[in-house]
Amino acid sequence: MSENTKNKKQTYNEPFLSVEDLSKALYESNNKLSGLITEQNEFFSNISHDLRSPIAAIRSAIEYLQSSDDIDNKKRSELYTLINSKALSLEYMINEIFVLTKLSTSDNLLKPSVVPCGNYLEDFFFMTELNPRYENMQLILDVPLEFAWNIEIDTNYMNRALDNLFENAWRHTFGNGRITLGARLSVDEKHVIISVSDNGEGIEKENLPRIFERTFMSDSSRNPGSMQGAGLGLSICKMIIELSGGYIECTSKTGSDHGTTFTITLPIC
Missing domain, CATH: 3.30.565.10 (Histidine kinase-like ATPase, C-terminal domain)
Known part of the structure; x- marks a missing residue:
């Protein structure tokens, strides 16, 4: 065995963290990851609910317009206004989601x-x-x-x-x-x-x-x-x-x- 090999064996250091410390760190990391997954699932659940509401209103208004030939002008105008309002809400929400996603995933998005x-x-x-x-x-x-x-x-x-x-x-x-x-x-x-x-x-x-x-x-x-x-x-x-x-x-x-x-x-x- 060479002298260099002996020196390498002699200078071996034990891990700085004990098994107990490593287990605790792993446990805390798992809890944090679990919390993030729960938050993400709740976020997507909320978003899907918020998106479905205006979509349902738009579809209902369109189906009503398609199924009735004797809708007066006032009612027709109200339905068009409703469709436009809900479409604006969808556009607003999609824009919010897009901005939030960009802010969450890009480190150099802001140009200060x-x-x-x-x-x-x-x-x-x-x-x-x-x-x-x-x-x-x-x-x-x-x-x-x-x-x-x-x-x-x-x-x-x-x-x-x-x-x-x-x-x-x-x-x-x-x-x-x-x-x-x-x-x-x-x-x-x-x-x-x-x-x-x-x-x-x-x-x-x-x-x-x-x-x-x-x-x-x-x-x-x-x-x-x-x-x-x-x-x-x-x-x-x-x-x-x-x-x-x-x-x-x-x-x-x-x-x-x-x-x-x-x-x-x-x-x-």
Whole structure:
């Protein structure tokens, strides 16, 4: 036996982890994988349910139009309006699923650039004001005049995240509705904190921990009304914020002092 072979045998090291540690790690990995599979199955179950509903409505309307020759113009117009509305809902849901899939599978989807936070928020706010959806609501811009801190974001995707928050506020805010877009500097002066607040109906306390989950089924996180969807807006928003190096939180109250505030924390460049 050569001297080199003897040295190799002598320098053999036992595994750093014990059998017990390895077993524990394997057990935890299996539990995590099982949880992900369960979440994925629940997600696809929810999506299939949400897609079937408008499809069934469209098919029913078409079958009614095909089976009746004496439908008056008013009824026919109502059916066409229903078909168009449900088709828009399908388009909206498919687009949400597509965006969520892209965000989940691509590491380089966002193309960030450095922008002044105050100027960016002002531009977004004034463009949002032009949306007819908000013509009967009070929109407030609460950003300091000289808020020149720079942030690194993909403005197209950040616009989508803020759009989702404004739309969420619009869906759950009724008479004398008010939505406020604000910004401030964090206490440590290393982050900007962007907020979207409303005086809407609020979110029940027990639902708050789950509102960003893509599988959450509560009405408070889904899309009631004319543009029904799969409730993925807040999940998409959260992913965009996290891919931008930040995080998002929500506080909300129901009852007489009702309202909801979403806060986005982003690092300063």
